Amino acid sequence: MSVKKIETQKFVKNKFSEYYQEHSSSIQPPTLIKKREFGFLMFKGKVMVRHQSFKDVDGLTKSLKTLVPSDAYYSSAYYERPEVKMEEKSWLGADLIFDIDADHIPTSCAKIHDTWVCSNCGIAGKGVLPEKCPACGEHRFDEKTWPCEVCLESAKNETIKLIDMLKQDFGFSSKETNLYFSGHRGYHIHVESEEVQPLDSMARKEIVDYIIGIGLETRLHGLIEEKLGERKAHILTGPSLEDPGWSGRIARGTYEFLSTATTSDLEEIGLKKKVIETLIQRKETVVESWKEKVPWGLIKGVDHASWRKIAQHGAEMQSAKIDTVVTTDTHRLIRLNNTLHGKTGLKKMEVPVTGFESFDPFKSAIAFKEGTLKIIVQDAPKFRLEDQTYGPYKNQQVELPTAAALLLLCKGMAKVKEDK
């Protein structure tokens, strides 16, 4: 690490330290703090200090103030002895955690603000991380991601779908379901209820598959061919809009897809030319038909196999793209509420579910509200914090409000300018 980088890191750490000195009273301990494991990622060497445990919130805030970690975590799990090594902790149960991160969602910004450098050959690129390096085939990259508005909006949409499933299908109450902005590129939902605590990883995997729609069979949701009277003909019947659970979602997804689908959307899901023409021409009829009953098999020229493809795609649009690993892991460490995110200097914070649609993370999650800083920016995209937009910057010295400057420093896009 260069001298400059170390200085910048020290500077950011000092800022984080100030924050924890002043805001220690806002640290919210998790429920049953004594049964949780805590972990702190340190600035120096990026090492994780694990297996910490605290009797009360005072011990926790004291540690935050003295250690000043870049990121602070606690276990979703409850343990008999959280302070001992993994095999001896004695697992008592765990909250049900969902993580929605822009990394797992295809977005319309195409992540053009993200850059990657191949760890092997050094070739660099922009946008979504390729599966392997186009030059040498390597799978490992150094990536720099950026929390853009489009990314966060996509994450919000997925979160809204998830909340709907958790409430309507799983019946979790608002009290049990807590929503948080992660401090970076997404949202977390913690479900805390005695009912879910004992669920093992296999049961949680089934919940994950439910949320993402993995293994969903439209056939098992009533999209079937029924024999019509005495005749040989079979007619396709299927779910309707107000059906509960996934049946209704398949219907609603299909409805939404067909109401807006363009020729190229329909091509993409692999429909035949003739079928596409018919669907586009008779769009009105299809959309209208939902009011009466259902459109399945209604239109001549759209065969059953095509309907099945449409329904499958409609269902996909209704699924919520959660991180599968986080939810199935019953020993996961998750970010502590009201602590700072080391990659942004923003804070993880609880967001009320009512009014979530108008939640603005670039306003509400700002931790540093006073003063300005002089920094030297190497390369940064245009961005917004509160109502002010900044950048783009390239190799220039700027004076920015503390939060904006810290964001660039944390992202490694800028260095501190010594003011002596």
Added chain:
Amino acid sequence: MAKYPFINEAAEYVKELDLKIEDMSDPILNRAEHRIEEALLYALVSTELRKEEIEISSFPVAVMMVASTADKLMKKRYALAEAKRIYELLEEESKDKILEVTRVFNWKIRTVDDKPPYEFALFFTNYLRNAARIQAKGWKLVNRVVLNGEVYLTKGNVARLLQEEVRVHIEKKLDVKEKVVLPQNVADRVERLRQAFTKQKGKIELEGFPKEVVISAFPPCVKHMYDEVASGHHLSHIGRFTLTSFLTNIGMTAEEVVNLYRSLSDFKERLTRYQVEHIAGGRGSRTKYIPPRCDTLRTHGVCTGMDEICERIRHPLAYYRRKLRTIKVKAPVE
């Protein structure tokens, strides 16, 4: 009670009689032995209701007899057969009787009559506990009607879920830590059963893999990961775990697996060795890990797409076993 001897009332009944295994009459021992024999050899247990007290008492006696063996497979077989017996009986029962049995296991369940063909609504955690172990697509939560925390079920569905609950319940009873000491006459019966079972097992089980690793018998997902690592590419954490546990299970030594990872650019010998040995069961907890099942691999995006054999198995190791047979490599019989 005779039909469902695991119900608490039946346990009370046996307690009240204060029966000790030393005092068991021959009819009870005969019936217990018969229960086990049927379970092991024919995978079913019949119900004989003519003599209720024999039927009730023979169940705990049979459990004790099976528990006294250290044979895991024997325990599994017995629990499964008793559970299947329950399933067949329950299918014919009234809704009320079914509710009564679910109460033994503290299920949150109610009857419904506004959503035919469904007759019951079961709280989803009770559902998942049992259904997650049943493989058919129709049992996946995503393919069920789920509303407000409840899963809608037919009577047949509930009976099938209860079968799982009973199976696990009996398996727990069989899994005793302290050694069960039986009187000689009972121990002789157990020994007879064990021998018959071993004979039977030899016929149906082909345990063990050939000494040599047969790459052409790898499932597509493992083959893909193997090729990736061999050409110096990195895998996700789950990918690494799957590949390592697969290889150590089919007989590759930890040393050989470590060497496979050697071509990675950030290879660290000590760390890799530690991790591989841990998975192979040589360190720490001493548990040997097996690869995740196919549906778990699908959830986490490790599955690369299924071929014909994949359609018929649920576990990468089962794929290997099956494929080996088709490429005519003889597996040594233990």
